[in-house]
Amino acid sequence: xxxxxxxVNSLNVRLPHVLQWLQQAAPDVLCLQELKLEDHKFPxxxxxxxxxxxxxxxxxxxxxxxxxxxxxxxxxxxxxxNLPDEQRRLVAATVxxxxxxxxxxxxxxxxxxxKYPYKLGWLNALHDWLQGELQRYPALALLGDxxxxxxxxxxxxxxxxxxxxxxxxxxxEAYQRLLALGLTDAYRHLQPDTEKAFTWWxxxxxxxxxxxGLRIDHILLSAPALDKLTACDIDREPRTWERPSDHTPxxxxxxx
Numbered sequence: 506x507x508x509x510x511x512x513v514n515s516l517n518v519r520l521p522h523v524l525q526w527l528q529q530a531a532p533d534v535l536c537l538q539e540l541k542l543e544d545h546k547f548p549x550x551x552x553x554x555x556x557x558x559x560x561x562x563x564x565x566x567x568x569x570x571x572x573x574x575x576x577x578x579x580x581x582x583x584x585x586x587n588l589p590d591e592q593r594r595l596v597a598a599t600v601x602x603x604x605x606x607x608x609x610x611x612x613x614x615x616x617x618x619x620k621y622p623y624k625l626g627w628l629n630a631l632h633d634w635l636q637g638e639l640q641r642y643p644a645l646a647l648l649g650d651x652x653x654x655x656x657x658x659x660x661x662x663x664x665x666x667x668x669x670x671x672x673x674x675x676x677x678e679a680y681q682r683l684l685a686l687g688l689t690d691a692y693r694h695l696q697p698d699t700e701k702a703f704t705w706w707x708x709x710x711x712x713x714x715x716x717x718g719l720r721i722d723h724i725l726l727s728a729p730a731l732d733k734l735t736a737c738d739i740d741r742e743p744r745t746w747e748r749p750s751d752h753t754p755x756x757x758x759x760x761x
Contacts, residue, residue, distance in 0.1 A: 705719050741753050
């Protein structure tokens, strides 16, 4: 089973890219973030015509997440049940015995903003909910845009980013708490020392061309899922396409 995650930064704009990548990469499951559209505008017909069932929750202008799957989606959960929140940031479903959790983690804006404690609170609620989810579904994959670069190895210039969101100690500690639940970073499990491996590049200052990026999109696997991991990588090609998202897909291969 090939599973993947991609922050598309507007599904309305990037739908042709998504359809192209589905055809090229042929993932069994693709998690999308930042749909930036309301549910009645979700392109269900186009994605179903491409061979994918869909589960999604969206809102106007911001946020929104979706799971696309070649197999049936079962036991669908929308948003964190332990956190009253109008922002659409999470959808989960079971696919072929694997629990898929797709999340668009808050950005946090800046360490001094009101959005920063909201981010930490959301991460805490996610952690607590996942504790129960892992008991119900031992084989689990948490995919998405985490808006956290876990280590300096995942940052093009750690010194320049010091004191900013995405790399602050409390965010990284929250990420480590997720790992402590028994989850493993699929990419770093297979490529522990790879440098300059990024999933997001700022549109400004020729960020992609100069590879001034961050690795903030991740696939974390529980132990039963990790036992089946055979490959994991970052596909940079979609970031080269015309009018691209500022993120690019990350995929992992799990043996049957």
